[in-house]
Every structure is written in structure tokens, then in C-alpha cells.
Amino acid sequence: MCAWNNHYCWPGTCGSYGLTKDCKCDHGFLKRLIEDDSDINAGETTCQPNTNPDISTCDMKAIGLSGETKSATSLNLPAACQNIQDVYGNYQPVRMDFVMVSDFIVSYNSTRPSFIREEHFGITDMTVNVKIKTVQGFYLHKSSHIQLRDAYPNSSVTPSRYDSGNISVNDATYKLQNGEALCLEFEAKAGGYLKNIDTRSSTSGIVPYTKVVKQRTVCYRYDNAPPEHCTHRGRRCLQEPLEIPNRISRIGLTKLYFGGWTDPVLSRGLTNTASSIESFEIIVNEVTTSKGILKVDYAKDIFSARVNVSTNHFQLNLTADSPRLYCITLEVKDVADNVRQTRRFILYDNTSFIEAQNERSFRFDSASQATNFTWQTNHNSICLSWKEYFVNKFYLKNKLLNSIEPHPSVPITGGYEQITGPLPVSGTPNVHGIIQYNISWKVRNGDFGPEHIVPNFQSQNFCIGLNVSDGQAYVFNVRPIDIVNNTFNESRIVYIDRTPPYVSNVTLTLDNYKINYLKSVMDAAKLVVKLNAFDPHSGLQEVRWVLETEKTSSLHDSVSIRYTGSADIVPCLQSSDVCYCPAIGGCESVNVSLPLTSLAASGIHIGQFTGNYSLTIQAINKALLATSETLTISVDTTILKEGYMNTNDSMTGSPTITIAIASSLCGLAVLGAIAITVVIFIRRKRAREESDDRDSEQRGVMSQSFGQHEGDEHVYEKCDTNGASNPVSYEMDQTTPHAEMSYPTTNTSNRTRRNADTDNTGEQYILGRVVTKPAYNQMGPLYFLSLSPARQAY
Known part of the structure; x- marks a missing residue:
């Protein structure tokens, strides 16, 4: 029979006959039945709590040595602990602040039987445990911080409990390695008790219910590795960190591509040890002209835009009334605020051109000076020089192809810097904007042969040994090509005669x-x-x-x-x-x-x-x-x-x-x-x-x-x-x-x-x-x- 002697079946009912076999617990409780016929008071028929307490708030804040702060919040969702996400940071925390709210509220519709005097349910214990989570996902317990403890089992219960505090983690015990996490485990225990009335109408002492436990862990994940591009560490990759198809352009529209970026995961580590890419930011600054090393004017952004991680391209429209050299910086940021920068340079020029400086010489050095360098009186190599003859006057006055200073505050190295290709930071070898000379020649009245690239073009001369004969005339055509692919053509003729009359x-x-x-x-x-x-x-x-x-x-x-x-x-x-x-x-x-x-x-x-x-x-x-x-x-x-x-x-x-x-x-x-x-x-x-x-x-x-x-x-x-x-x-x-x-x-x-x-x-x-x-x-x-x-x- 359901009665005061440990067969309470409460909260619940024992049917119309009051038999323990007919005990049915209310929602949120679980029937515990222990049959023991050895004694009238032996065995048990009870209804134990079957619902865990609720941790409604489990806020955490990681404070760094310099005051850096990362907070675990609900990300615009209702402030419920279940919506809290781990937080990523790139600094070692020295203090962990927390706020914890726990609830245990039960409801039931059954009528209290005559042998039950009273019952109470609520939070009995609250604890904050500090743990370190390894890159493989294992937890290492470091310390416990009790906020509420039940002195006598279930004697003190409260439906809701609020606690806040801070925990110092500024010692070697809590030092993190990249990919590890410093976690706060919020633990709440709930229970209750009842008092019965025996047949003599005497009220018993506290009869405790079994406690139920709820835990919620929130972590500060330490990630100090900046994003990487797939070209890093020699991985196969078909893209550049910042790919600009036309770095030297006559038109303002320029498309940028920046695919292939990831946040690196440690070897044998779980994927969530890395915070992942958060955003891309494109920043445009002008490179100022100088006779020496060029400087990027980072104090003034000509243009900037931030795009989310789902975007891997962007289109710029850069125009000017005269040639300009722009620095395009791509800033890749992960969730932990690690930033990787890469930069490329764009030369916009639709106005400059190559011309000849007639006051300079363009002559055959191998020819006789007495003939104004037009007659060669030997059968040696034919040598032609054009020192300072061809020039792009804009680049003569504006040394935009000189070397460029490194970033003043953020080191940009390796493939993330513009080391190779057009417009490298080391400077572009040139002769007043000209980066190549092509030369071709023919016997007079014949056809020009194929063009040859002049080696060591900055010397501005060319020698070739030909099987010349007296009475021949050779025409040499020099075609300079500048940085913008402007060209110019000019020819000189040399006559061969080494025999006197x-x-x-x-x-x-x-x-x-x-x-x-x-x-x-x-x-x-x-x-x-x-x-x-x-x-x-x-x-x-x-x-x-x-x-x-x-x-x-x-x-x-x-x-x-x-x-x-x-x-x-x-x-x-x-x-x-x-x-x-x-x-x-x-x-x-x-x-x-x-x-x-x-x-x-x-x-x-x-x-x-x-x-x-x-x-x-x-x-x-x-x-x-x-x-x-x-x-x-x-x-x-x-x-x-x-x-x-x-x-x-x-x-x-x-x-x-x-x-x-x-x-x-x-x-x-x-x-x-x-x-x-x-x-x-x-x-x-x-x-x-x-x-x-x-x-x-x-x-x-x-x-x-x-x-x-x-x-x-x-x-x-x-x-x-x-x-x-x-x-x-x-x-x-x-x-x-x-x-x-x-x-x-x-x-x-x-x-x-x-x-x-x-x-x-x-x-x-x-x-x-x-x-x-x-x-x-x-x-x-x-x-x-x-x-x-x-x-x-x-």
C-alpha cells in the first residue's frame, strides 16, 4: 500500500486502491520501486526528480594582461546559457569573470495524499570548475570554485540561484598553448525533500529526494596563429594570396581575387581549435614619389571595404589624371583577431609615352668617329649605343619604379609581400620607365630579321658579330618598351668599308x-x-x-x-x-x-x-x-x-x-x-x-x-x-x-x-x-x- 513508510509515490498517485503497484509519478519525476517483503517497512515506492536543473546564465569573460577582453555571449540570441558559444582570443588570460544563474522549478497536478505533510524542490549546489581542453579534445581539471553547497542533504533549496565572481588564472597552471582552451564548467545540482505523517499523526523529519545535476562548459579558445594562404608551406595552390590580373593598367577597373585562405589547424588537432576566417578587408593607399625609397601613405586611405568570409573577389575602380602607383592591402582576419596582411601594387597609367632625346647620342660606337659614326672601317663586331636617347619623361621625373619601404608596423614577408612579378618592393630595373629593348637588323634593302631582347638592357648598348663585307650597309632598329608597354621605334644605318680608294x-x-x-x-x-x-x-x-x-x-x-x-x-x-x-x-x-x-x-x-x-x-x-x-x-x-x-x-x-x-x-x-x-x-x-x-x-x-x-x-x-x-x-x-x-x-x-x-x-x-x-x-x-x-x- 502507498503510505508514509517509504512508499510515498509522491508527487504521483497510487490508483483507486492505493496500491504501490499502481503508483504513477507526475511529469518530471521517475518512479523508483524497490520490492522487499522481509519487513512491512522494507522496500521503496517513490517518485524521484527526473528533470535536470536549468542553467539559464553562464556568461564568461576572459581578461588579458593588457586589458584585452573576450566575452562569451549569446550571439544576439535570447540570453540563455544553451546559446552561449565558445570565444576565441589570441592572448593569455589572467582573470576569468563569470555570471551564473540556475533554476529548478517543478510543477505537478496530483493531490497531496494525507500522509504527506509538505515537499520542497530547488537548487541545492552550484560550482564553477576550471579546466584546460587539449587540442585533441581532452579536459584537464585545474581547480574548483564552490558557489553554493547543501550543508545537510536537501535541507536548503531555492528555486533559483544567482552567482558571479572572478577567478585568477595568472600562473603557469593555466598557461595555454596554441589551440588549447581555458574552460569554465558551470555545475548546478537540484533536489528537494518531503515530510510525512505517520499513523500516530506525527510529522517525520526531512526525507530527501535524489539530487539531479546540470553542467555547462564555456571555453576561451587560445588561437595565436594568423590565417594562412594555401601557398604557405609549399602546399599546392593555383592562386596567389592577392591576385590582380592586371597590375599595370591603362583602365581604372581592376578585379581582385583572394581565394585559398584558411585558419591553420594544428597537426592532430580538432578543427575547432582554429577560430576560422572572419572577414576580408581591402585597403587602398597611394605610394608617394621619391628619389630614394618609395613610401606608402598609410595615414590616408584612398579606399577601404570589408567583406565577409563567403566573398573571395572584389572590383576596384581607380582612376587619376596622371600616372599613380597604388598599394592594395588585403587584411585577412580570423575570429581570434589574428590578422594576416598581404599587399600588391597597381600602376595606373594611361597618359605617359616614350620619346627620343635628340640631344643624346644614338650611334654606332664601332664606326669611325671622323665619319660621325656612320662608316665602320673594320670587320669587327658592330656595336650600337643609345645612352639616355629613349626616355619616358614622366618616369624620368617621377621615380615610381624605385624600391618600396616595408610596412612600418606589420611585417609582411614571403609570398604575402610583392617580391616577384611586376612592381616588386625591391624596385623595377628600368631606364626612365623603359624596362626592355628589342633590337633587329637587316642588310640594307633586305628584310628585318626577328627581334632580339637586348641583354643587360640598362647598359643601353648592343654588339653583334656579323660576317660583314666592304660595300654593305646594315640597318639596326631599336624598339624600347616601357613599364606600361608603350613602344617606340627608331633605326640607324652603318656602312662598311675598310679599303682605301x-x-x-x-x-x-x-x-x-x-x-x-x-x-x-x-x-x-x-x-x-x-x-x-x-x-x-x-x-x-x-x-x-x-x-x-x-x-x-x-x-x-x-x-x-x-x-x-x-x-x-x-x-x-x-x-x-x-x-x-x-x-x-x-x-x-x-x-x-x-x-x-x-x-x-x-x-x-x-x-x-x-x-x-x-x-x-x-x-x-x-x-x-x-x-x-x-x-x-x-x-x-x-x-x-x-x-x-x-x-x-x-x-x-x-x-x-x-x-x-x-x-x-x-x-x-x-x-x-x-x-x-x-x-x-x-x-x-x-x-x-x-x-x-x-x-x-x-x-x-x-x-x-x-x-x-x-x-x-x-x-x-x-x-x-x-x-x-x-x-x-x-x-x-x-x-x-x-x-x-x-x-x-x-x-x-x-x-x-x-x-x-x-x-x-x-x-x-x-x-x-x-x-x-x-x-x-x-x-x-x-x-x-x-x-x-x-x-x-x-
Whole structure:
């Protein structure tokens, strides 16, 4: 039967018959039935609490050494303990504050039986336990802090209990490692008691109910590891921490991508040990120009925006009226407030351009300086330089490609910094904005070959060994490319010729007569030098002549004189037999005439001075290489017997044109003329058939006196106004010199290469041989004009 002797079945009912077997407990209670027939008071039929107490509030706050605070709250949900989430932080807590509210309220509809005096239910005990949770999820108990304790079982109960306090955790016992958690376990116990009335109507003492327990753990999770990108630690990843497809752009719209970020989880640790990514923030700052290291103006944000973790891209619109360098910083933040920054740089430029600085040189250094670096007079490598010639003037004045200072407060290292790719923090090697030179070349009138990237482009030069030949011309095109991909094209041409001109058939003439002898009164200004000169590769620039004295002995003390002149090259038609067309340039005449007319203005003529004279002929090609031929004028004070110059022992080995002038008293000249006249008269009486013998005899005399001469010679005498007798001999030669259009096969060692622009600087000229003869009598000085071709290159 349900009764006061431990078979209360309360709160509950025992049915209409009051039997313990019919005991039915109210909601929230559980029937406990113990059958024991050994004694009337043995066994048990009770209704024990079956509902745990409610911990309605379990707030926790972790306080750091510097006052940092992280609170476990209900995240905008009703302030119920079951809604509280663990909190993440990146600092070591020194104190844990808490607030705890527990409730145990029961309700029942059954009618209290007569043997029950009273019953009470409520919270009996409250405790806060401090534990550390490992990365594997195990709890390590560290300390307990009792807030309420039931002194006598269930004697003191309250339906609701509020407690608050703080716990010091500032010692090594509570020190956390990354991924561990410092937890507060809130524990509430509830129970109650009843008092019964026995058959004698006596009220019993407290009969306790079994206690029920409720626990709720809230943790501060320690996470001091910042977010990581998948490129970290060499993990396979197809994205960059902050990917900007067009870092150098002419348009303002720029799209950013920042996928592949995670909050790192320790090895063998649970996933919730890491706090996870909370947000992404994009910050734009301008990089200010400087002659030295560039600085980012972090004090002024041009733009900033924060996006949640579900977003992995963003579009910027950056425009300006002049080129700008922007720093784009991506700040990745996890829930524990750890931050990882990565930055990239964007150059916006839609206005700058490349141009040429014409005051700077763009030339072939391998070419001759005398030709203004246009003719290369060797077959070595062709070298081209353009130092400071090409320039983007904006970057000349604004050094936006210099190195950039590190972040002043947050270290950004590794792949999170812009170390590689366009616009690295180390700076972009450039020449006033130009980052590359492409070069190509061709033989003139051919096609350009492929472009080649100039190595070591900052040296701004290029050398290439080519199989060059005289007469070739090479065109080199240089194409600079700047940081914004602006380009510019400019070409230079170099001509190849290392061979000096060819000179031959040098002849001294007077009125188209080839001169062998000349009267002293003949002005040198009337002489004309005829020659053949040509250069098959570059053509001739000009032909010069130099007349000067050479002091060779102490016989006379004449003043040194020097006269110069030149002749222009005459263009011609290719169809002419004396016309040739060099590989470079227009067609030119092979025949060259050099009149010495400029001597007339100087009042100089042959025989005016004692001493040695040389007439140097110099042919200069367009590469300013020269070939020289020298005509030597000799002076001799001896007198020839019978009015002739004895040349039996004269010069050999080189052609000589001699001009002999005898000076004596006019009377002696007259006597000589009478004698000659008598001889002529007698010979004219001879029969015509004897003319050949006479001629032969006269040639024998000439041969004995002068050596062999070409053609017949006629001797005349004339008395000048001063009474001097001057024999004059000349040979009619009205033919035009002709040069065969073929390369000489003889030794060309006499044609030596030398720049011709130094002809007027006082160079020493190679003179022909000086002919002197012993004096046969005292008739006065005898002058010899000796023309001896002697080649010497200048």
C-alpha cells in the first residue's frame, strides 16, 4: 500500500486502491520501486526528480594582461546559457569573470495524499570548475570554485540561484598553448525533500529526494596563429594570396581575387581549435614619389571595404589624371583577431609615352668617329649605343619604379609581400620607365630579321658579330618598351668599308700636254694633274692636293710654304665607259682632274724658290679612308753640258717627269741660239731621205744626255726679257686617261688606311727622290721638276 513508510509515490498517485503497484509519478519525476517483503517497512515506492536543473546564465569573460577582453555571449540570441558559444582570443588570460544563474522549478497536478505533510524542490549546489581542453579534445581539471553547497542533504533549496565572481588564472597552471582552451564548467545540482505523517499523526523529519545535476562548459579558445594562404608551406595552390590580373593598367577597373585562405589547424588537432576566417578587408593607399625609397601613405586611405568570409573577389575602380602607383592591402582576419596582411601594387597609367632625346647620342660606337659614326672601317663586331636617347619623361621625373619601404608596423614577408612579378618592393630595373629593348637588323634593302631582347638592357648598348663585307650597309632598329608597354621605334644605318680608294695613272699636264720639260716662266698655277681614282665600295668623297716645300739640305734657306686644294667628284651616268657605280652611293667618273689654279691667287710658280717641292695627291672615300700619291720636285744648281741634262746615271725604278731650266747670261744664250740655228740650216739642206738618219742621230744625243724619253722631242730656245735662255721641251698628249674597271691584282701594300680629315694638321708627307747632278760649269742654277709616284695612305 502507498503510505508514509517509504512508499510515498509522491508527487504521483497510487490508483483507486492505493496500491504501490499502481503508483504513477507526475511529469518530471521517475518512479523508483524497490520490492522487499522481509519487513512491512522494507522496500521503496517513490517518485524521484527526473528533470535536470536549468542553467539559464553562464556568461564568461576572459581578461588579458593588457586589458584585452573576450566575452562569451549569446550571439544576439535570447540570453540563455544553451546559446552561449565558445570565444576565441589570441592572448593569455589572467582573470576569468563569470555570471551564473540556475533554476529548478517543478510543477505537478496530483493531490497531496494525507500522509504527506509538505515537499520542497530547488537548487541545492552550484560550482564553477576550471579546466584546460587539449587540442585533441581532452579536459584537464585545474581547480574548483564552490558557489553554493547543501550543508545537510536537501535541507536548503531555492528555486533559483544567482552567482558571479572572478577567478585568477595568472600562473603557469593555466598557461595555454596554441589551440588549447581555458574552460569554465558551470555545475548546478537540484533536489528537494518531503515530510510525512505517520499513523500516530506525527510529522517525520526531512526525507530527501535524489539530487539531479546540470553542467555547462564555456571555453576561451587560445588561437595565436594568423590565417594562412594555401601557398604557405609549399602546399599546392593555383592562386596567389592577392591576385590582380592586371597590375599595370591603362583602365581604372581592376578585379581582385583572394581565394585559398584558411585558419591553420594544428597537426592532430580538432578543427575547432582554429577560430576560422572572419572577414576580408581591402585597403587602398597611394605610394608617394621619391628619389630614394618609395613610401606608402598609410595615414590616408584612398579606399577601404570589408567583406565577409563567403566573398573571395572584389572590383576596384581607380582612376587619376596622371600616372599613380597604388598599394592594395588585403587584411585577412580570423575570429581570434589574428590578422594576416598581404599587399600588391597597381600602376595606373594611361597618359605617359616614350620619346627620343635628340640631344643624346644614338650611334654606332664601332664606326669611325671622323665619319660621325656612320662608316665602320673594320670587320669587327658592330656595336650600337643609345645612352639616355629613349626616355619616358614622366618616369624620368617621377621615380615610381624605385624600391618600396616595408610596412612600418606589420611585417609582411614571403609570398604575402610583392617580391616577384611586376612592381616588386625591391624596385623595377628600368631606364626612365623603359624596362626592355628589342633590337633587329637587316642588310640594307633586305628584310628585318626577328627581334632580339637586348641583354643587360640598362647598359643601353648592343654588339653583334656579323660576317660583314666592304660595300654593305646594315640597318639596326631599336624598339624600347616601357613599364606600361608603350613602344617606340627608331633605326640607324652603318656602312662598311675598310679599303682605301684606288689611284692610278697620275699625270702632270699643261693645256692637255703631258709635261716633260717646262720653262721657268711657266706658272705652276697653270698645271693640271690628271689621274684615275675610284672606290668600288663607298665611292669617293673628294680628291685633295697639297703643294709644299721640303728643306733637305743647307744649300739654301728658303721659307717653308704649303698650299692646298681639292676637286669635287663628278657624278656620271652608268652607261659611260669611264663611269663606275660603287656599292654605296651614286655613280662617279673615274677620271679626275686637279687644276692647281688656286696657286695663282698666292702668286707662286715653279722656280720661284730654291728648295725641294712635293705635290701630294690624296683620294678620300666616303669612309674617310685615303690613298696618296706624291709628285716630287727636285732642285739642282749644276749646269748641264751643251745645254742638256745628263741623265745617264739618273734615277731608276720610278717614273719621273723632269722640268729643266738653265739660267745664264743673255749673251751666252744668244750664241747658243745662233749655233743651233746654223745646225738646223745645214740639216735642212740635206736630202729628205737623210731625215731618218738625222732624227736617229738626234735621238742618240738626247739619249746620251737625258736617258730614254717617250715620243719625239723638239727643242726650242727663247730669250726672255731678262736675257735668260730657257730650253723648253714638251710632248703633245690630248688623250683622256682611262682606268680599267677592275680591281688591281698587284700588291696594294702602298694603299694604307688612314682618316683623311687630318690632312691639314701638318702631317709629314712622303716625298719622291731628290735628283742632284755634279756641276759641269758655272752657268748658273739648273732646276729639275721630278714627278715620282710614291703611294702613302693617310
